[in-house]
Amino acid sequence: MSNPYLFQGEFPAQLRRAIADRRCVLFVGSGLSAPVVRSNGQPLPTWAGLLRELLGLAEKESQPIHRSREIRRMINNGSFLEAGQEIRDQLSAELQRYFIHIFGDPDVKPVENHFLIPEIALNGVITSNYDRLVESAYTISTGGSSQLTFTQHDYDVLTPQPLRSNRFFILKAHGDYQRISTVVLGTRDYQELQYQRPGYRDFLECVFATNTVIFIGYGGTDPDFRIVSDKLAAFYPTGFEPHYIILPAGSLSLTQKDRLLHDQRLRTIEYRLDAEHSELRRILRELVKISHFKETVQPAGRRVLMFADQADEVRADEIGRFLDREGHSVFRMSNTRAMQSAQQDRLKRLIETCETVLFLVSRQNAHLLHVGLPLAEDLRKIVVPVVLDSVTPPQWFRTYPYLRLREDSVLDGLRILLSTVGPQ
Numbered sequence: 001m002s003n004p005y006l007f008q009g010e011f012p013a014q015l016r017r018a019i020a021d022r023r024c025v026l027f028v029g030s031g032l033s034a035p036v037v038r039s040n041g042q043p044l045p046t047w048a049g050l051l052r053e054l055l056g057l058a059e060k061e062s063q064p065i066h067r068s069r070e071i072r073r074m075i076n077n078g079s080f081l082e083a084g085q086e087i088r089d090q091l092s093a094e095l096q097r098y099f100i101h102i103f104g105d106p107d108v109k110p111v112e113n114h115f116l117i118p119e120i121a122l123n124g125v126i127t128s129n130y131d132r133l134v135e136s137a138y139t140i141s142t143g144g145s146s147q148l149t150f151t152q153h154d155y156d157v158l159t160p161q162p163l164r165s166n167r168f169f170i171l172k173a174h175g176d177y178q179r180i181s182t183v184v185l186g187t188r189d190y191q192e193l194q195y196q197r198p199g200y201r202d203f204l205e206c207v208f209a210t211n212t213v214i215f216i217g218y219g220g221t222d223p224d225f226r227i228v229s230d231k232l233a234a235f236y237p238t239g240f241e242p243h244y245i246i247l248p249a250g251s252l253s254l255t256q257k258d259r260l261l262h263d264q265r266l267r268t269i270e271y272r273l274d275a276e277h278s279e280l281r282r283i284l285r286e287l288v289k290i291s292h293f294k295e296t297v298q299p300a301g302r303r304v305l306m307f308a309d310q311a312d313e314v315r316a317d318e319i320g321r322f323l324d325r326e327g328h329s330v331f332r333m334s335n336t337r338a339m340q341s342a343q344q345d346r347l348k349r350l351i352e353t354c355e356t357v358l359f360l361v362s363r364q365n366a367h368l369l370h371v372g373l374p375l376a377e378d379l380r381k382i383v384v385p386v387v388l389d390s391v392t393p394p395q396w397f398r399t400y401p402y403l404r405l406r407e408d409s410v411l412d413g414l415r416i417l418l419s420t421v422g423p424q
Contacts, residue, residue: 005257005270006249007283011290012267015244018212019121019290023303023329025211026120028127028134032113032217034277036133038105044131045102047084051075054087057098065090085186096180103131103177110137113277116284118142121291123211124162124169126204130177135170151175151182156199163206163353171203202349208243209331210303210353214287215245215266216280242266246283248273302382305354306332307372309362315388315405316360322414328356347372348379356382361393361402369397 018024074083114137138147149170162169175182242265249270260266271279308316320330357376376383385402405413
């Protein structure tokens with residue numbers, strides 16, 4: 001039986017279009033660095049391997065970790081955050097030196113996998129790796145030019161912010177090994193990332209709302225990926241365009257792949273795994289080809305941000321599929337989610353990254369309309385309010401021109417909607 005997820009040499013049209021429009025972000029995991037070998041003959045460690053290596057370095061220097069056997073059992077059982085926090089607390093004075101010993105090894109240098117990335121037409125790169133292999137590949141490939149690189153600790157002081165300035169960026173989502181205070185290793189680090197870095201979380205939300213993201217270098221059960229994908233499920237606005245994860249064949253069951261698609265909008269692309277990860281390099285080379293020959297790919301139309309109440313999901317799906325068939329890129333934010341997240345500032349950041357903002361007017365979203373509609377107008381976006389069926393809009397709203405989409409004339413209404421969204 002053939003595997004429908006297996007890469008056959010061609011990417012989905014939506015992904016090719018995103019690269020052609022330079023609206024693609026690569027999310028890099030540790031698997032991309034599998035061919036990198038340190039001076040001791042060992043590869044760079046996985047998260048579990050890193051925790052075991054830190055325990056071993058402490059024991060080697062006669063600074064054994066208290067309850068090290070119990071911590072090893074925690075690692076074996078997959079409790080990486082808890083084990084990492086205990087190691088961090090006990091090794092606080094030596095942790096920076098150990099990280100430099102591991103990730104600053106003189107033989108840790110970019111390989112072909114890394115050098116292919118700068119040849120892909122990307123809007124940015126996010127990596128959960130502590131090393132500097134991606135940054136080094138860009139520096140070497142561009143003849144010494146430095147890229148905008150920052151950690152989760154740096155985002156709030158960036159001026160201007162990369163999505164607003166349309167500047168290429170490299171985000172080190174779990175920190176940099178040379179700055180141990182930025183490294184996400186344990187429970188408290190992760191809690192700080194989740195709850196004390198709202199600007200960073202807003203940035204990630206905008207990235208996922210306005211770009212196609214490709215996860216590469218992750219296994220289906222990698223703890224790094226599980227943390228990121230759980231965050232994605234928590235704050236990702238419902239959209240019509242999926243993101244992608246590139247995995248070795250057999251990493252996930254069919255049910256798991258279906259759940260990724262339905263719960264997190266992650267579509268799986270698989271490759272045959274061998275010792276050299278040759279198929280992964282082939283996939284990267286194909287992404288490079290798309291970038292070099294992007295004139296053969298139909299450019300994307302307008303980027304449309306649609307606000308819709310969950311009760312109107314069926315009609316929102318219908319509108320989204322119609323606009324998608326006409327070449328537009330549609331992203332959907334539920335009204336409930338929009339109002340729960342950091343209100344006006346977050347709405348502004350989302351609206352800034354799209355050309356057209358579409359509001360599906362219902363009885364439940366009057367407050368969002370009152371905030372979001374004037375905001376979109378102030379940002380000089382194309383604003384398209386759509387009143388569904390027999391809904392009576394708020395009194396103040398009736399001074400705005402709007403399109404009424406009636407159930408008995410949906411097709412005619414969608415054609416009018418297409419003309420108001422704007423030309424491709």
